[in-house]
Amino acid sequence: MIKLFDYILSVNCYKQRLIMSILDVPFESIPVDFYPGLEHKGEEFKKINPLGHIPVIDDDGFMLRDAHAILVYLASKYDPTGLWYPVNSPELVGETTQWMLFAEGTTNTASAARLHVNLGYEFDIDSCREGAHRLFRVLDEHLWFREQENRDWVCSGEHPTIADIAIFPDVILSEEGGIARIDYPAIRRWTDRVKRLPGFLPMPGIFPTADARPLSHEV
């Protein structure tokens, strides 16, 4: 079984739990005492990842680090439909990569602000918040135009991709870092759509949408 070196409050670890839940891939979570223990900076953990960060996966001896690289691997290996990482379309794989790089930006701004407020990491909070709002504005406008084309996701295909999974956690937890989403209605509609994906898994701070029967259901 895949082992995920995991921390419950990490957005980057959550991205892996979320994609594996959606793809129905069983995994074992190995808790790393990221905070307050700083276990990921210790000598023992550096044997697993010399860069000293999580997540890392161990898939039957194959080790991989870096959140967005792991998403690429998991979708490539465990999604038989090939839709989550759409390598068969040059355009879509290009877009997916583009938005995964965008997610590096949301992680370094919105999620950095969250680490500062929650756990006291030393970041320039003003510039984290300004940077997050700049990216959210771009994402909100982009998603609004997608909606005009009857598209639900950040890439132009009909199916969500790992780019949605990469961006979603940074966005949905932004208010913990003091970044309100009230001015981004298209983002809010998109986060609701992500929450309704079959297999969606919440994390602390993210509330699932209510269970509802389809309208046609006969009671």
Add this chain to the structure above:
Amino acid sequence: MLKYRHVRNLGFGGLEHPVMNLLGNPEVCTNGAILDLWHPVVPTSEIEVGIVRQVVLLGQAVSYSLTAPGTYFAWRTDPAIPAGTVFMPSVVTENLPVLHRYGYLWTSLGDPSESLFEIPEYDEPDRRNIHAATIGVYCSAPRAVENFLDLGHFPYVHTGVLGIEPHTEVVEYDVHVDPENNELWATNCRFFQPMAAATSTTGKTVGYEFRVPHPYCCLLYKTSPLDSSRVDAIGLFVRSVAPDYIEANMFLSLLDESSSDSFIRQFQQLIFAQDKPILENQNPKLLPLDPRAETPVRSDKLAIAYRRWLSDLGVTYGVLPKT
């Protein structure tokens, strides 16, 4: 980048200034009932020998350090002794009182009692005392304490862990003030929990007691999953940074020999992180002490008593006092 718990800029005002402004209002505590208490500064496990560090307590910057022989120091921040520099005890002109208790450094900005409230479980030899985390939350200290004292939210906020529908009933429990120590207690509480502790494997009805020995500190005692005749103790020790911003310390004293610290901490952090968005969205931010300000239900008996107890103590910081 990886050193935490030092000077934290909340983004609302300059912490370089010893008086912090939050949302434009002066937030320095002048409430004697609060100033005279001991307050947690930081977990001692995070204090480095010989380095000056700084936090904000009740709107005032407080510096602290530890000498090589193991003596803790705290003082009101002095620009001549900046955070991050090497600590020399002789340069501090006026020390604040300090205590090292339950794994935390405590100080007071007023005239504190000699000792802190007692947690007898802490000294039992077969217990594990663990600091689970210090987490920043945009809420008032009394809002965080009141949430900690509430069984009713378990099935909705900690779904599948501390509660689950349809087991939502909070059965009648008893509330009293212990006259000797002026502590607030709730006893004979019972609640069905699917996963009461990190070690639980099945759901069961768990016995609870809640204890509030300090306006900003509270404990709960719950049946140990390993020994039904004894209890685990879980504490929430809040440092109020501003009336509406806290750094909450989670403390555990458990009868658990098998789980790793990492596992126990992540379980506790999971619970706390589920509460966080609820706390941050409560309005008003300050806890209203007027009994007519919010509409309680029967299960809020302890919360009602807590608000009355705060009023009786003369607490005005972090609350909307009775008019």
